[in-house]
Amino acid sequence: MMSLNLEPFRITRKEQMTGDIYLFRAEKAKAGKSKNKEKLSYQPGQFYQLNVPGLGEAPISVCSYADDYIEFNIRALGDVTDELIKLNVGDNLWVRGPYGTHYPMIDLHGKSLIIIGGGTGVAPLRGVIKYVEKYRAEFDRVHLLFGFKSPEEMLFKKDMELWNRIFDLRTTVDKAGADYKGKIGLITKLVDESGLDSKNKAVIICGPPVMIKFTIQSLEKMGFSHEQIYISHERRMKCGVGMCGHCMISGVYVCKDGPVFRYDQIKNLHE
Numbered sequence: 001m002m003s004l005n006l007e008p009f010r011i012t013r014k015e016q017m018t019g020d021i022y023l024f025r026a027e028k029a030k031a032g033k034s035k036n037k038e039k040l041s042y043q044p045g046q047f048y049q050l051n052v053p054g055l056g057e058a059p060i061s062v063c064s065y066a067d068d069y070i071e072f073n074i075r076a077l078g079d080v081t082d083e084l085i086k087l088n089v090g091d092n093l094w095v096r097g098p099y100g101t102h103y104p105m106i107d108l109h110g111k112s113l114i115i116i117g118g119g120t121g122v123a124p125l126r127g128v129i130k131y132v133e134k135y136r137a138e139f140d141r142v143h144l145l146f147g148f149k150s151p152e153e154m155l156f157k158k159d160m161e162l163w164n165r166i167f168d169l170r171t172t173v174d175k176a177g178a179d180y181k182g183k184i185g186l187i188t189k190l191v192d193e194s195g196l197d198s199k200n201k202a203v204i205i206c207g208p209p210v211m212i213k214f215t216i217q218s219l220e221k222m223g224f225s226h227e228q229i230y231i232s233h234e235r236r237m238k239c240g241v242g243m244c245g246h247c248m249i250s251g252v253y254v255c256k257d258g259p260v261f262r263y264d265q266i267k268n269l270h271e
Contacts, residue, residue: 008092017155020076022085026093027069039067044127045260048097052083061234063123065130073123101260105131108202112140118147118207125206142167147187149174191218198223206232226264234259
């Protein structure tokens with residue numbers, strides 16, 4: 001389902017994740033005097049175009065799964081996102097979408113999931129996890145492997161308190177002070193040491209391109225086929241509509257043909 005026109009969403013929640021990253025929740029009401037919330041239709045892995053009137057737009061991936069609100073994890077990285085994070089509860093957030101491909105969650109029912117995220121790439125995966133929370137009985141075991149640059153840059157710490165109780169959650173950071181008690185090292189080391197096998201499993205990955213590359217190499221050594229791996233290249237997107245060419249990989253526009261791909265269908269673009 002796609003909307004071509006800008007729509008106002010009312011911000012109902014704003015939470016600071018790190019120094020320059022904020023989680024926004026927004027919803028819209030039905031037209032007229034009705035107080036009933038209009039149901040939304042988006043899937044984990046898709047994105048919306050978030051607009052700052054008179055300035056421009058930025059493609060931001062969904063990090064929720066609900067039919068009455070949508071959440072975005074926004075980092076200040078440029079003129080548009082710098083203005084977006086200044087918005088507060090009660091303000092309007094102008095959006096259009098959803099756009100793009102999504103993780104095929106229904107097709108993965110009955111499987112164990114390995115969800116691997118690096119840095120802000122964990123944000124789109126949060127929508128996947130929220131889906132799994134809602135339909136927990138449809139999946140076998142769920143393994144979460146997340147890597148961040150430092151303890152201060154870890155996202156969704158409140159969520160991870162719950163995920164640690166109901167899923168197999170493992171985290172690592174690239175570097176930390178002497179008082180840090182968690183694991184230190186690259187996400188690939190976490191994958192290598194997980195001891196997971198490939199039987200009846202699907203892998204969902206989102207993060208920097210170099211992290212995706214070396215994570216897949218680790219998974220290959222563990223016996224995973226490319227057909228079992230789903231990746232998101234959402235970080236490459238800029239205009240979101242295939243005009244600027246910023247996200248093009250060997251003739252494929254990530255914003256129009258992705259951002260979610262099964263790896264066997266796109267691996268030749270990386271070679």
